[in-house]
Amino acid sequence: MANSLHEHHECCEYEHEHHHEHSLKEQLGLIITTALLLIVAVWIEHSFELPTWQLLLIYLIPYLIIGHDTLKEAVEGITHGEAFNEHFLMSIATIGALCIGFLPGAETQFPEAVFVMLFFQVGELFEGYAEGKSRESISHLMDIRPDVAHVRRGAEEIEVHPEEVGIGEMIIVKPGEKVPLDGVIITGQSSLNTVALTGESVPRDVNVGDEVISGCINLSGVITIRTTKNFGESTVSKIINLVEHATERKSKSETFITRFAKVYTPIVVFAAIALALLPPILSGNFTDTFPTWLYRALMFLVVSCPCALVISVPLTFFGGIGGASRKGILIKGASYMDILAKTGTVVFDKTGTLTHGQFAVTAVHPEICDEHHLLHLAAHVEHYSTHPIGAALRDAFPNEATDGCEVSEMEEIVGQGIRAKVENDMVYVGNPKMMEAIGAKWHDCHHVGTIIHVAINGEYAGHIVINDKIKDDSLKAIQRLQALGVKRTVMLTGDRKEVGADVAKQLQLSEYHAELLPTDKVSIVERLLEEKNVGSTLAFVGDGINDAPVLARADVGIAMGGLGSEAAIEAADVVLMDDKPSKIPLAIRIARRTINIAKQNVLFAIGVKIAVLILATFGIATMWMAVFADVGVTVLAVFNAMRALKIKVS
Numbered sequence: 001m002a003n004s005l006h007e008h009h010e011c012c013e014y015e016h017e018h019h020h021e022h023s024l025k026e027q028l029g030l031i032i033t034t035a036l037l038l039i040v041a042v043w044i045e046h047s048f049e050l051p052t053w054q055l056l057l058i059y060l061i062p063y064l065i066i067g068h069d070t071l072k073e074a075v076e077g078i079t080h081g082e083a084f085n086e087h088f089l090m091s092i093a094t095i096g097a098l099c100i101g102f103l104p105g106a107e108t109q110f111p112e113a114v115f116v117m118l119f120f121q122v123g124e125l126f127e128g129y130a131e132g133k134s135r136e137s138i139s140h141l142m143d144i145r146p147d148v149a150h151v152r153r154g155a156e157e158i159e160v161h162p163e164e165v166g167i168g169e170m171i172i173v174k175p176g177e178k179v180p181l182d183g184v185i186i187t188g189q190s191s192l193n194t195v196a197l198t199g200e201s202v203p204r205d206v207n208v209g210d211e212v213i214s215g216c217i218n219l220s221g222v223i224t225i226r227t228t229k230n231f232g233e234s235t236v237s238k239i240i241n242l243v244e245h246a247t248e249r250k251s252k253s254e255t256f257i258t259r260f261a262k263v264y265t266p267i268v269v270f271a272a273i274a275l276a277l278l279p280p281i282l283s284g285n286f287t288d289t290f291p292t293w294l295y296r297a298l299m300f301l302v303v304s305c306p307c308a309l310v311i312s313v314p315l316t317f318f319g320g321i322g323g324a325s326r327k328g329i330l331i332k333g334a335s336y337m338d339i340l341a342k343t344g345t346v347v348f349d350k351t352g353t354l355t356h357g358q359f360a361v362t363a364v365h366p367e368i369c370d371e372h373h374l375l376h377l378a379a380h381v382e383h384y385s386t387h388p389i390g391a392a393l394r395d396a397f398p399n400e401a402t403d404g405c406e407v408s409e410m411e412e413i414v415g416q417g418i419r420a421k422v423e424n425d426m427v428y429v430g431n432p433k434m435m436e437a438i439g440a441k442w443h444d445c446h447h448v449g450t451i452i453h454v455a456i457n458g459e460y461a462g463h464i465v466i467n468d469k470i471k472d473d474s475l476k477a478i479q480r481l482q483a484l485g486v487k488r489t490v491m492l493t494g495d496r497k498e499v500g501a502d503v504a505k506q507l508q509l510s511e512y513h514a515e516l517l518p519t520d521k522v523s524i525v526e527r528l529l530e531e532k533n534v535g536s537t538l539a540f541v542g543d544g545i546n547d548a549p550v551l552a553r554a555d556v557g558i559a560m561g562g563l564g565s566e567a568a569i570e571a572a573d574v575v576l577m578d579d580k581p582s583k584i585p586l587a588i589r590i591a592r593r594t595i596n597i598a599k600q601n602v603l604f605a606i607g608v609k610i611a612v613l614i615l616a617t618f619g620i621a622t623m624w625m626a627v628f629a630d631v632g633v634t635v636l637a638v639f640n641a642m643r644a645l646k647i648k649v650s
Contacts, residue, residue, distance in 0.1 A: 320594030344536025
């Protein structure tokens with residue numbers, strides 16, 4: 001059943017893609033056919049003396065070929081109570097142009113009527129092409145959707161749809177296949193292509209015990225994975241759902257344009273009616289002047305159609321969201337583009353955001369032996385420790401488990417550390433209290449971090465510094481934010497003051513606050529929100545797991561996705577699908593560029609329309625100028641909107 005549903009879904013997607021492609025080709029064919037028939041009709045008009053009604057019949061052929069969809073849309077709009085749309089305006093204007101020649105003393109406008117409808121369809125063609133390109137930029141994420149899963153059940157390996165795989169089952173992923181569900185590697189090692197999720201082109205090496213997420217492509221070895229989530233809860237499903245709903249959250253610009261069009265269009269229609277009727281009535285010579293003013297009113301309708309605004313602004317935001325997703329930045333809606341673009345304060349959580357969030361050895365200072373031997377002894381003493389410090393010491397000396405050293409008499413002393421016999425030496429690894437208890441003469445270290453002291457047979461042997469390492473691109477991220485005009489960069493941490501001060505100094509942050517509880521972070525963010533400049537916004541960047549209250553309180557919450565952390569995807573407004581802080585200034589740049597393109601389109605469209613409307617009112621404009629002011633401006637605005645798709649990373 002699931003397989004048949006999946007096949008049906010794929011079939012529908014295939015049909016939709018090919019229908020879109022077919023409709024564009026069909027539209028282009030109609031445009032070319034209409035253009036040729038229009039040329040023939042103009043030639044007939046100038047070559048033969050035909051009555052007006054016969055000319056109308058000749059011009060109706062290309063008019064109906066190219067305009068039947070627009071006329072149909074106009075009728076449907078009226079029947080659904082939404083008459084005042086661009087199709088209605090085009091239909092009224094062109095039907096009026098076809099009829100105006102039958103009025104006493106009026107010239108026929110048949111070619112103009114067909115050309116207006118023809119050029120309107122050219123604009124629709126470009127809009128369809130641009131929208132298709134924008135959809136492609138987002139649909140690349142749909143490529144991460146896995147098709148099948150190879151499940152080991154008993155002695156058999158069977159192929160099923162990922163939805164049929166339960167939690168805890170074993171799945172086998174071969175080279176070239178997508179990882180179908182989230183899980184942990186049980187056997188094998190490989191490299192994973194994560195570019196569709198993170199935008200990062202460098203493959204990620206994985207081994208036994210590593211967590212892997214759905215949507216990655218296995219590049220080399222065969223791996224066996226024990227699933228930890230079902231398909232509905234997997235990373236790939238959550239990301240696809242997020243992207244599919246991203247365009248539902250409209251920006252302020254989009255909602256304004258929608259409201260503007262609903263009010264503006266009926267005003268334009270009644271203004272055109274007034275323009276057609278009032279001047280002839282007031283002139284006292286209605287019969288002679290009505291055709292002139294009707295023609296001006298028709299031009300007024302063509303010019304005033306708000307296509308450029310209604311089409312290009314949402315298309316710009318759609319393109320911006322798609323372009324960002326290609327760089328591993330998932331923006332949950334166009335509304336967050338507005339907020340990101342105005343960012344003046346960025347507040348960071350420290351652990352997992354600016355730092356790796358994992359303890360690592362950053363310095364080794366031996367006293368009576370070399371660095372290698374000091375690390376060797378400490379790693380052996382911490383062999384069975386479950387504490388993160390023990391893990392950091394073992395990671396710093398990876399050969400500890402295989403070098404054959406005998407460890408015995410291990411004892412953990414609460415509040416002090418661990419002691420054990422390594423070969424023939426009694427080794428003590430712990431804090432100053434342990435050193436003082438055994439009479440070892442220890443001394444402090446000038447490095448910031450957790451200092452682990454080591455003594456051999458009661459004699460002080462040196463110390464090891466363990467700290468949370470700063471990410472390689474954290475400094476670059478802060479510098480780029482400052483270059484973008486972000487005035488305030490703030491770090492919040494629950495860590496000790498000296499650790500917070502050291503990180504803040506290294507990263508050139510504006511300020512930091514240390515030794516904070518989660519509630520303290522919310523209070524500080526609320527104070528920063530009150531202190532920010534009018535018109536600027538505050539972004540909070542966290543790991544999306546422990547920082548949910550602050551992510552929600554900020555103007556915009558940005559989560560470090562960490563290859564698709566479930567909590568990050570759900571908690572934040574913007575998700576960075578890798579752990580690179582440098583994506584934050586990139587997200588702001590994308591938002592600002594998108595907003596600027598939308599503003600350019602609005603100003604350009606309104607400016608040209610106002611100019612031609614004034615000319616049309618005084619009879620200076622021609623129908624060709626009116627067509628440019630509508631469809632020409634729309635085409636140019638659509639092309640400009642497509643620039644939002646292209647994102648340059650400096």
